[in-house]
Amino acid sequence: MNEARDTLVTLARAVAAFTAYGPAHPTREGALDAVHQAVARLCEVDPAPTFTFLGDEIVYGLHPLRGLGEWPWAERFSRVGVQRIEFVATPDRDDVSHFMDDLARRLRRGFAESSEARVTRPTSIRYGLVHADGLDGDGPESASNGAHVAGRPTDLELEADTVRWMESELRGGGTLHLAEAEGVVFALLQVMHQGRDILLPLTRLKEFDQYTTAHALNVSVLTMALAEHMGHSSSTVRRFGVSGLLHDLGKTRIPTEVLNKAGALTDTERSIIQNHTTEGARLILEHDAELDLAAIVAYEHHRRTDGGGYPHFHLHRRCHGASDLVHVCDVYDALRTHRPYREAWPHERVMKYIIAGAGSEFDVEVVRGFVALMDQGTRVATRVDPEPASPPVSSPGD
Ligand SMILES: [Fe+2]
Ligand SMILES: [Fe+2]
Known part of the structure; x- marks a missing residue:
């Protein structure tokens, strides 16, 4: 659970950096490295980590994730259409970068205007609204990019x-x-x-x-x-x-x-x-x-x-x-x-x-x-x- 908490905290810091700084800014690059490393550490202990954000509640896998106190990012992510994040494989730095770009764009402009980000979807990170199949396809879709997760639950x-x-x-x-x-x-x-x-x-x-x-x-x-x-x-x-x-x-x-x-x-x-x-x-x-x-x-x-x-x-x-x-x-x-x-x-x-x-x-x-x-x-x-x-x-x- 510690790795899961670390990942989220690092992710939130990095999203803030991505929102504040332009491409190639050293703060932003450092934040990207930190997220990439945190996710890689998490994937070492959990091959398919999944976070679900329900209002201000965080669910990691099937368990509530405690210990983050009044962490406002769950609600922020959820509000911009990211109610679930699934790392279906250990992502490379580019995947993390695309993901962070899209998250920051959503937070700056709101969910509705973020559709242009879909052309550069990372293949190892699935994210979007929660629905019957787990995600609404706003993240990468298994049928089109081959990132199918074996045994992924469907039909509720x-x-x-x-x-x-x-x-x-x-x-x-x-x-x-x-x-x-x-x-x-x-x-x-x-x-x-x-x-x-x-x-x-x-x-x-x-x-x-x-x-x-x-x-x-x-x-x-x-x-x-x-x-x-x-x-x-x-x-x-x-x-x-x-x-x-x-x-x-x-x-x-x-x-x-x-x-x-x-x-x-x-x-x-x-x-x-x-x-x-x-x-x-x-x-x-x-x-x-x-x-x-x-x-x-x-x-x-x-x-x-x-x-x-x-x-x-x-x-x-x-x-x-x-x-x-x-x-x-x-x-x-x-x-x-x-x-x-x-x-x-x-x-x-x-x-x-x-x-x-x-x-x-x-x-x-x-x-x-x-x-x-x-x-x-x-x-x-x-x-x-x-x-x-x-x-x-x-x-x-x-
Ligand atoms: Fe009954
Ligand atoms: Fe009943």
Whole structure:
């Protein structure tokens, strides 16, 4: 991690020098040497270092990078369209020089006017906006310059990997980091705003846990689309997205043999599964007090508006608005997915179920918003369901 921090600090100093001094100025040349050496040192310990800038958060690989204090450059880079930097090979000095030139140009003129820099793209450094394929192609493109990175994740696999990593960390007693969840939500938002299919064709996920992962991502993106459609602010949309992503986190505490049981559940097994709501809320709060909304949603997302569902409330009260949104999106995604005991329902059938449940299972306004969202011509109906390997669950909302 020290090499990663050193690289960023050196990079920021050099960008400042590139912004201030013209070509061939000794300060600028010295700064370029320093970055080149720092990146080379980093590539010695990490063959493919990747930095992601999310607002003022920095993620190095899949982990948040701490220790830089109030480092303003993450936000600056992000603002000029450099949300991710990947060193796909140890760059030579020319590559670093082109990269620095483009960064400095973006910072001087803004992202929109930087397109002329694309003709001199370095081949060993990929950078640009984060989206489904990792980058938006504003950096060098593998197809055109041969800088393809073997095994580079596509189709939100990076995000799926992150969700799986988060879940396995928790199973092993590790920590839940807000930055990871926000990173995933950020990528999902990019996909959503690019007008692609907003439910995810995660057919490439072959493992048995694919349902959990696909479901978390789908509920998150659906919840954000719905929240945005209902007029919530962008920061609320993101918070709802994080809540959708983490709503079933409590399932990491359910023994695999119970979660994956194909036959009918015993009463004890059902209560273990239903306990994922309280367990999820506890886990989330235990790891990050900032995630209080996610904890509420994890707790409430199986509650019905008529007071039914679980967990049982001693006094009837309304659920948080975020829980109402996640509840509908949760049920939609669950019913659209193949289960061991039933085929995936067609879109129209699920919509009928949701409309029929308005006022009893679901909040009326949320159902109205959801129907309008779907009627708007979103591309959810074209969803490709995950392959049929989903674990059995106790209710449509799982
Ligand atoms: Fe659930
Ligand atoms: Fe769920």
